[in-house]
Amino acid sequence: MLHENVTCTVCGCLCDDLKVRTENNQIVEMQRSCFLADAWFKEQLEASPQPVTINGTPADYDQAIIKATELLRNAKAPLVFGLSRSSTPGQRAAVELADRLGAYVDTTASLCHAPSIMAIQQVGEQTCSLGEVKNRSDLVLFWGVDPLVTHPRHGERYSIDPSGEFIPNGREDRTIIVLDEQEGETAKVANQLLQIDSEDNFRVIWALRQLVRGKPLHWSDDESVSLDELRQLADQMKNCQSGIIFFGLGVSQARLGHRVVEALLDLVTDLNEFTRFYARRMRLPGDVTGADSVLCWQTGFPFAVDLTRGYPRYEPQEYSAQSLLENKEVDACLLIGSESIPKLSARARAHLTDISTIVLDYPGQSPQFTPTVQFTTGIYGVHYRGTAYRMDEIPLPLGKFLDTIDPADHDVLNDLLKSL
Ligand code: SF4
Structure with a gap:
């Protein structure tokens, strides 16, 4: 049968x-x-x-x-x-x-994802279905997660390759950025990889919040990500048609993970002043x-x-x-x-x-x-x-x-x- x-x-x-x-x-x-x-x-x-x-x-x-x-x-x-x-x-x-x-x-x-749940309870979240990602998202960030390894068909069905109502050319119409400690499988098919130590995520997210809101930022040249890279990312986020951050345990399981996720959710709230933006957890089981x-x-x-x-x-x-x-x-x-x-x-x-x-x-x-x-x-x-x-x-x-x-x-x- x-x-x-x-x-x-x-x-x-x-x-x-x-x-x-x-x-x-x-x-x-x-x-x-x-x-x-x-x-x-x-x-x-x-x-x-x-x-x-x-x-x-x-x-x-x-x-x-x-x-x-x-x-x-x-x-x-x-x-x-x-x-x-x-x-x-x-x-x-x-x-x-x-x-x-x-x-x-x-x-x-x-x-x-307990720290993420606690963060959502504190600051709320901007949600969307995976169908909306497929149909609208032209900027997709994978933060602290390597979906080609952990969720092998996520990219094919929703976030990297498929064509959607407002994404007629599929992969060509999407910018994929991976933010992770090291280059994984997803980074190999992405447009850009920003290598960030998971313990630095909190500062990087707050730096992005400052840049998105047009506030002054002091950023050392010794950081793993340069100020130019952050500026470029903040601009891409503000100017996309619809963006999404898929985040994984690399963000939520870092030290004070609930505070890091809170900052990330606040960043997404800030971005909604300029465009349509969401954050979603990559659930494992x-x-x-x-x-x-x-x-x-x-x-x-x-x-x-x-x-x-x-x-x-x-x-x-x-x-x-x-x-x-x-x-x-x-x-x-x-x-x-x-x-x-x-x-x-x-x-x-x-x-x-x-x-x-x-x-x-x-x-x-x-x-x-x-x-x-x-x-x-x-x-x-x-x-x-x-x-x-x-x-x-x-x-x-x-x-x-x-x-x-x-x-x-x-x-x-x-x-x-x-x-x-
Ligand atoms: S649900 Fe997950 S494990 Fe099952 S086919 Fe889809 S991507 Fe693979």
Whole structure:
């Protein structure tokens, strides 16, 4: 069978134009997928882990639900963490379960773009869809990100090559500028590379703000970027038809990243005095944007939420999974997707392996330790229908094209809820 318009959930681009040919419940051919998607589908679909285990030993599904319920019921301070590789039905069930338990709930955003979210909460953001970028943006800046490596089809579909309503000649009508520490793959196809140490981003952004607003600027000749280069960039930004800055972890994960992103968002606000300009985060995991959205509509906050008092409280420094685990403030953890465990600090990982853990993972994933209870779940967009949010917050439907005997995240989480 040929399945068209399949949505890939491997990165935040959520390309929804893939063609997949299947035979005997196996993928035999994929078209329009990139190298990241090819590797991911192979890894997930060729793996055949035990569907359910208790302390590493194969177990019956009902037994595992009983065991996991017991762990969660007896926990004084449970944590629900992950969610970015799930889908709206799984994320919604996870928040409902966390609410019932009086748990902390956090998403992998706290390990990636948390500083950007905090900055947006402070100064707001000028948003647009990727469709608008494709149709209007004649100046595209990639700051602290190398999309040809991390989001391979972003350039082809939205930001570098495609023709759009006001960009009839595609690449020829666009100026692409990369601002990064070193030359990556995107810089090789860009019009210009400005090499900036990530710790200098804050000063460079403020210098641009001064130049854009026509204010005096003292700039040393020792800086990695010259005053002439900054002047030229400020002029290009003010005089474009529509501009966009796509920024990545190279900006948000620098020291005081939330202040750097705040400055960048303020620069974009300044630019809107002269032209149309936007800034957008390059989200990495497939549905981290969906996790933000579901948490926001259910609790009012996008990550690091404390539900222990029966109402939501938000404090990124205190209620992020990393802080809670490092400070040994949780005694059980329900992980929905373990792919972000390597990003936790060694201290947080050490505590995670000391407490009771219930892990829901796709077939090719593994938490790198033996959880107390583990469920292998079917993949949204492959085995189960669902909804995922693209990096520009556009929700896209996920279809199914393979069968599985594994339950979906929402099946396991709803069974836990019923059992509680
Ligand atoms: S760019 Fe991202 S969403 Fe698109 S096919 Fe590649 S991995 Fe999938």
